[in-house]
Amino acid sequence: MDEILGQVLRNAVWERLDMLAELANEADSPALISAARSELPRLTQGWRVMLSAHEPDERGDCPTCSTRWHRCKAPCSVWQVAHDHLVAGGLAHFQDSRRTRRLRRAAGPGVSAASSAAPPVPDQPRRVPTPPSGKHALVGGAGR
Template identity: 50%
Template sequence: MNEVLASTLRKAVYERLDYLDRLVNEADVPSRASLADSEIARMTAAWRSLLADHEPDERGRCRACGGWRRRRPHPCSVWTTAHKNLIVVDTRSTPTTGRHTAASYLPTAG
């Protein structure tokens, strides 16, 4: 993908997210309800598609992350980000920096 196309795609996605954020924060209740009707299904489909691309292979490594020589262990950053944003209720207490950030909010075996 050339730089111009990549930049255009990136800009369009961020503009859409900004637009949705503005609606959520500034729109009236009927507009927000309408937004939920139209956007929740699109967002869940997008997450499912992204997560499907990052399913682990037979060796437990992410199919999409990593280089040609070695894939990243599962769960990759896409799965940990999904967990943090879809499952963890209070993300303010979740560390956002540091060596063990990704694993710090994963469920523990028990």
């Protein structure tokens, strides 16, 4: 049952994000102003709630990302994504991501990060495709 509920919640969030992206790309000015006034406060509050759960503790670890066996130093990936998309305009991950730094260290001295790094990540994150059985997970997907 938790799996079904989780899928329903994920689908609802993806659909809402799709709707907002479509609105931003295709709506006229009055509709955009109306949407901005209603949606921006909700989106900023959602970011605030999520980021507050990832505030570093007294040791400088993220309490949400850390486990009993592995401590995750701040800033965690949630804070890094927030900075990339809210402050740096989605371009910060091209400049010097953790992966690029790790690849540079692994390649050794004298090898540039550009030559050892993987191809750039697209601006939009890849979505997991929704089940082909319909808009909602409960439509034909409960037995999976």
